[in-house]
Amino acid sequence: MPFESLTGRLNQAFKNITGRGKLTEKNMNDMLKEVRMSLLEADVNYNVVKDFISNIKVKALGTEVMNSLNPGQMVVKIVHDEIVALLGTSEEAIRYREHGITTVMMVGLQGTGKTTAAAKIANVMVKKQNRKPLLVACDVVRPAAIEQLKTLGDSIGVEVFTLGVETKALETAQKGYAYALENGYDTVLFDTAGRLHIDEELMQELADIKAAIHPDEILLTVDAMTGQDIVNVAQSFHELLDVSGLVLTKLDGDARGGGILSVRAITQVPVKFVGLGEKIDDLDIFYPQRMADRILG
Numbered sequence: 001m002p003f004e005s006l007t008g009r010l011n012q013a014f015k016n017i018t019g020r021g022k023l024t025e026k027n028m029n030d031m032l033k034e035v036r037m038s039l040l041e042a043d044v045n046y047n048v049v050k051d052f053i054s055n056i057k058v059k060a061l062g063t064e065v066m067n068s069l070n071p072g073q074m075v076v077k078i079v080h081d082e083i084v085a086l087l088g089t090s091e092e093a094i095r096y097r098e099h100g101i102t103t104v105m106m107v108g109l110q111g112t113g114k115t116t117a118a119a120k121i122a123n124v125m126v127k128k129q130n131r132k133p134l135l136v137a138c139d140v141v142r143p144a145a146i147e148q149l150k151t152l153g154d155s156i157g158v159e160v161f162t163l164g165v166e167t168k169a170l171e172t173a174q175k176g177y178a179y180a181l182e183n184g185y186d187t188v189l190f191d192t193a194g195r196l197h198i199d200e201e202l203m204q205e206l207a208d209i210k211a212a213i214h215p216d217e218i219l220l221t222v223d224a225m226t227g228q229d230i231v232n233v234a235q236s237f238h239e240l241l242d243v244s245g246l247v248l249t250k251l252d253g254d255a256r257g258g259g260i261l262s263v264r265a266i267t268q269v270p271v272k273f274v275g276l277g278e279k280i281d282d283l284d285i286f287y288p289q290r291m292a293d294r295i296l297g
């Protein structure tokens with residue numbers, strides 16, 4: 001389970017301050033030192049940890065907390081709220097247009113779960129949001145990607161538009177949009193090509209599709225298992241494409257939590273969905289409050 005060791009360590013740190021009638025500044029500093037260590041060991045970005053601890057210090061060492069009846073519990077609550085603040089305070093849904101077709105461009109490195117996420121999100125749209133989505137297969141680099149999207153589309157009853165690998169991604173995107181318009185779709189998800197690493201050609205292709213489609217949402221899939229690396233990847237994509245949301249995939253794996261706790265604070269891009277497994281239903285809307293509860297155990 002993700003966060004297991006982080007959760008254990010945080011709870012250990014809290015043990016020494018809860019249940020005490022009074023707290024000294026030393027108790028507090030010892031506890032904060034422990035919290036700091038556990039976050040760094042979970043691979044949370046150094047600057048994020050620094051700001052996090054100093055925010056807690058300011059709030060926790062106030063006389064109101066120190067003189068309260070149960071200071072330990074108040075401090076735990078402060079830590080909880082700061083974790084929620086790191087994760088994004090409130091959930092961020094897909095912003096649907098009031099009129100016309102809402103367009104969602106899926107981007108991300110190869111293997112992060114982009115194609116799977118496109119289908120999972122289409123499934124949520126159909127089942128829970130009463131939308132009529134079309135999936136457009138713009139990953140023409142990896143032939144298997146089109147087949148994969150078609151199989152996924154079939155399994156959820158969502159049509160997949162493709163012109164095969166011979167047609168350029170940009171043309172497929174434009175024709176896919178026109179097809180959606182003609183056929184009464186209200187939402188289009190574009191599955192774009194990934195690469196193993198960020199390269200200029202990929203970024204140019206994505207920038208061209210963005211310029212032609214003007215997507216309402218650009219969702220970047222990042223793999224929670226890759227830890228802090230997701231921060232670097234997210235920053236690079238965000239600089240070029242102005243990403244509107246993140247899909248954090250593979251949270252069911254043995255992630256330490258570092259990436260999740262760092263990426264929002266550093267990029268300011270909200271996490272909109274989390275992937276929790278390989279099956280089509282293994283996707284959740286991201287609720288920062290619930291995630292914080294889970295981290296704190």
Ligand code: GDP
Pocket residue numbers: 108109110111112113114115116117148194221249250251252253274275276277278282
């Ligand atoms: P893409 O190259 O980014 O389009 O990645 P794919 O969608 O093809 O996914 C790559 C692999 O990751 C596949 O085997 C997926 O089943 C798997 N995968 C995707 N999302 C998740 C997830 O949330 N959890 C787990 N455990 N596996 C996932």
